[in-house]
Amino acid sequence: MARPRSFDRDHVLHAAERQFRTSGFNGTSVDDISAATGLGRGSLYAAFDGKHGVLLQAMAGYSARLGSAMEALAGPDQGALERLHRFLLHAVDGVPLADDVPPAPDRATAACFAAKMALELGASDPEVERLANDCFSVVATAVAACVRAAQRNGDIDPDADPDNLAYLLLTIVRGIDVVGACGHSPARLTSIVESALALLPRPHHR
Template sequence: MARPRSFDRDHVLHAAERQFRTAGYNGTSVDDISAATGMGRGSLYATFDGKHGVLHQAMSVYFTRLAQGAPKALAGPDESAMERLHAYLLRAVHGVPLAADVPPAPDRAAAACFAAKMAMEVGASDSEVKRLANDCFSVLMTAVADCVRAAQRNGDLDPDADPDDLAYLLLTIVRGTDVVGAYGHSPARLTSIAESAFALLPRPRHR
């Protein structure tokens, strides 16, 4: 009979994600993952095929979390679409997780999008990381663009504006604040960037 697993997979992968966020992929060793997760080296290799496998599975869990959290955070009636966009933008630039069961990161640098961070570091040489990062971005793009369309239907945004273009603009602002936040700029500065970006969204011309 196979021996039952004596670990919580989600707990292990969340702990590994925090380690990768903090130190990066190249700055993290198998021993670091072992210390962060409480799993021995042998168990890590047997269960996840080492550091590389841990990263792929951690990103897969992150994608699942994002796919559930992003649409939920941005969906709702057309009348409150602008409020949801505003709230999402403020949360995102400060690295506040979309999922309620995920604690905030200890600092802004560690709060940057996990998928984007790994794609920047190893995506060029790891096709699976690149694919997972693209999937994460697509989930966010769809959720934000759908919320933009809701705001257009309610007359709060210019109906002639391309919703996908506006979604790309907002997500580019968010990813840019990942960099600004990593440089240590204040939360007030990040809030100012988010508010400026929100104010620049095209309103209906008659208003």
């Protein structure tokens, strides 16, 4: 059997991710991936076991990049609330949290890759569902740690459940993706962010 030619794996997975973002999984063919990545069909099958294998590895890479991006939420207790604020405002710009992917042509394409694949394939594909949940967990874990820092600093009610608040904020961010993709203005999206921040439970003495 001929050996597949050498290639830059990260480049291929990034290019495939952009294709899946643009056309969805079902709307993307192996030929589309081959054209986007410059890798022949035979090499794609040999290296990734076909289109589904490319998707799974692209999602795994996206999850790893999310972990790096979420490091921006780490830091001292003082300033944790402001870091949460910036996390929410990041969604207003309509760019992926893992922002080493080149800019997309529109908000719908730029939205969370894991959420997009989860919405398209959902529970019908357990491997995609697991990887999407891994991505959500990466973000929620980092946000919850930042919430705990804000609690220690006296900015958020210490009795509030940080994990519940983290998933609340993650849901708001993903909702902003959807509302923004429907054409609502940055001013409206920013208003959503400010309202969400104001709803975070504050210590009773304040």
